[in-house]
Amino acid sequence: MTGATMEGANEARRLRYWRRIEPAHEPGAYRALDAAYRQPHRAYHSWAHIDELLAGLEHFDRLATRPDLIAAAIFWHDAVHLARDPDGKTRLDRQNVRDSVAAFHRHTLLDGNEAKAVEELVMATADHVGARASCELYPGFSDDLDLFVDLDLSPLAAPWDIFAANTQKIRSESVGVEEAEFAANQAKMLEGLARGDAPVFRRAETRAAWDATARVNLARCIAGLRAAGR
Template sequence: MTETIVEKYWSLIAARHDAQAFSTIDLAYNEPQRAYHAWGHIVDLLTKLDALAHLATRVDLVAAAIFWHDSVYLTRDGDGRPRTDPENVRASAVLFEFHSRFDEVEGQAIHDLIMATAQHMKAKAATEHYPGFSRDLDFFLDLDLSSLAAPWPLFESNLDDIHFEYGWVPERAFYLGRMQMLESFLASGEGLYRLPETRALWLAQARANLLRAEVALRDRLAGPASA
């Protein structure tokens, strides 16, 4: 974990949390069932936020959403039932609210940023909590998908990390699920990234990665069926 970037952005918002907030986040992102949805993902988003801070109206609130948006991440419950992304997102929002000492407007804005990741491609700002909130929501969602534009070796490593998190799922079922995800992202076209600035930075590489991954998954699915 890159301590400096984490400390920089936590210092912006620490006073608006209770005393247990950071230890709660730290325990969460170090859970052994995580690989992609761990500190590395949070550091990546904070690093990009740092580089693109001029695109945000409220950098502090976007940073808070980054810290909390995957604070609860389970691919199945204790009884073995598969866990959906919206369930994790709702639980993450509730965990944020428990530790939050933000004022009502700021807290609701962060809550809505977190909840937007439950729908992602379809999410829209229902309330303009402050001037520029809807753009901050779009920026935050673009940041969350920015890893799709990583250099191919890192993109492939991220897929492997997600596979680890779903290690209990039969391989063929996992590959089919990933294929649906890739196809959904590809079908969004230029809308994969919402802001023109982030689209210019990431769209071409993201689509190249998605197309390459789609071919690889089709090859795997065409082979002998996995257990």
């Protein structure tokens, strides 16, 4: 498949999923997302990342109780992504996630447990390892949260050349951060995901598909980052 063909397929999938959840949004919601994901500073946290997660959801759709709510979380989870605050301080990922949740609430027509579910799914990306459902907002919500977290981590299992390119894209988004600081921070984050012998992915099906490759990638990348941070 050529690059243009793949891009067309990704856009078609994206629009197909959006049409499913569009009635749950205010008019103009997709335009707001499109403007966000096309911001010039975004190298990794762009439409390409959203498309990759939607492809994963399409593949594992049978595991989802509410694929529509997972799709909504995929669309909104990186709606806000800034490296620095207006005062120049490094911006914490958790603040970007909170602001993404706020963007979702500005545009959604969902309410009650459905809106709360999307909020919790998005907030789970602030702490992939520790995130847990506060309660069963609907039957199967905990399993859906686990699936969503796995989908967001699925790029860890990409072929090594893509994994390495993604790391460079993430580096380019860290405006003003020194190389040694970026390497140390990224290595610490990846070590938190590797966690010794613990599986990277939560669901048995995603673990079978992705865990082994992700572990090799993580070990290789962490070693390189630690060397660069010395």
